[in-house]
Amino acid sequence: MPGKRPTISDIARAAGVSIGAVSYALNNRPGVSDETRRRILDIAERLGWAPSSVARSLTGGQTNAVGLVVDRPARVLGIEPYFMQLISGIQEALSGSPTSLLLQVTDNTDAELATYRQWSAEHRVDGVLLVDLRIEDPRTELVQQLGLPAVVLGEPSDTDNVARVWTDDEVAIVEVVKYLAKLGHRRITRVAGPSEFLHTRTRSRAFCEAAERLGLDQAHIVTADYSDESGARMTRRALTSDEPPSALVFDNDVMAVAALGVTQELGLSVPEDVSLVAWDDSTLCELVRPALSAVRRPIAEHGATAIRMLTDIIAGETPHDAKTSDPELIPRASTGPAQRH
Numbered sequence: 001m002p003g004k005r006p007t008i009s010d011i012a013r014a015a016g017v018s019i020g021a022v023s024y025a026l027n028n029r030p031g032v033s034d035e036t037r038r039r040i041l042d043i044a045e046r047l048g049w050a051p052s053s054v055a056r057s058l059t060g061g062q063t064n065a066v067g068l069v070v071d072r073p074a075r076v077l078g079i080e081p082y083f084m085q086l087i088s089g090i091q092e093a094l095s096g097s098p099t100s101l102l103l104q105v106t107d108n109t110d111a112e113l114a115t116y117r118q119w120s121a122e123h124r125v126d127g128v129l130l131v132d133l134r135i136e137d138p139r140t141e142l143v144q145q146l147g148l149p150a151v152v153l154g155e156p157s158d159t160d161n162v163a164r165v166w167t168d169d170e171v172a173i174v175e176v177v178k179y180l181a182k183l184g185h186r187r188i189t190r191v192a193g194p195s196e197f198l199h200t201r202t203r204s205r206a207f208c209e210a211a212e213r214l215g216l217d218q219a220h221i222v223t224a225d226y227s228d229e230s231g232a233r234m235t236r237r238a239l240t241s242d243e244p245p246s247a248l249v250f251d252n253d254v255m256a257v258a259a260l261g262v263t264q265e266l267g268l269s270v271p272e273d274v275s276l277v278a279w280d281d282s283t284l285c286e287l288v289r290p291a292l293s294a295v296r297r298p299i300a301e302h303g304a305t306a307i308r309m310l311t312d313i314i315a316g317e318t319p320h321d322a323k324t325s326d327p328e329l330i331p332r333a334s335t336g337p338a339q340r341h
């Protein structure tokens with residue numbers, strides 16, 4: 001029937017054999033001759049038959065699906081280039097394989113945890129990727145309790161046995177601070193992401209330590225939520241303070257682009273009056289004027305590596321951590337020498 005999903009019964013009817021014989025052939029089990037097996041497989045292909053992931057999961061087989069939950073407000077996720085690059089890397093690694101990506105967006109931690117429990121109970125996925133690792137994150141403990149294979153996109157930890165793919169953000173932060181200090185900047189403000197994220201804490205610690213080593217006059221950290229609104233608000237607050245910074249470093253490119261608008265609003269020039277550095281270096285950084293200096297991270301590589309590791313774990317291999325290539329600072333027109341006062 002047009003639009004009807006072909007079943008094993010349809011194959012058996014077309015081949016003139018029993019349903020049991022079709023099952024033996026499709027699962028490569030003994031019980032039918034080689035000639036019959038080939039005929040059944042040819043008919044199955046002609047009919048466009050594909051195994052049901054639900055039926056396969058109920059019999060203890062794999063679903064050929066991996067899950068990714070993104071716990072971000074929809075308004076932020078919709079303009080965040082990071083996840084598009086990440087999913088691009090994931091899809092590239094999945095290309096040509098029978099495995100698909102199941103993506104879910106939630107708006108709070110409880111909803112995210114409930115999603116993992118539901119996926120596990122219903123055998124919806126074979127494993128999951130965990131992003132935006134939090135301090136004392138409950139997800140790592142939950143997936144281990146559920147027996148759900150998982151890979152964390154975040155720095156290594158000694159407190160659990162969940163595999164991790166990580167990028168050395170400390171190296172990038174130190175490079176940025178050294179670069180700005182070399183340009184004569186003594187007052188630098190970092191506009192960070194949410195404080196509960198582990199990578200926010202890592203970058204903030206590295207920022208403060210580098211500023212102290214270099215003897216900067218001022219190294220402030222303010223937190224935002226990655227949105228353009230919060231980036232603009234924090235930029236406006238910093239640049240209208242009694243001692244405004246001569247350089248701003250942002251935790252993503254969306255906030256840095258918003259900061260450009262604020263500088264124009266305040267009658268300031270970039271980089272003559274203030275230098276700006278973005279994070280993640282999406283196409284946005286090159287489209288605006290002046291083009292934004294940015295830290296380029298291997299985001300697509302991050303996603304592809306995580307998927308390959310998760311596939312190996314699902315296949316029974318021992319979990320292990322993997323480090324991707326280091327980020328690099330790409331200087332552009334938004335950074336320049338600090339003004340001398």
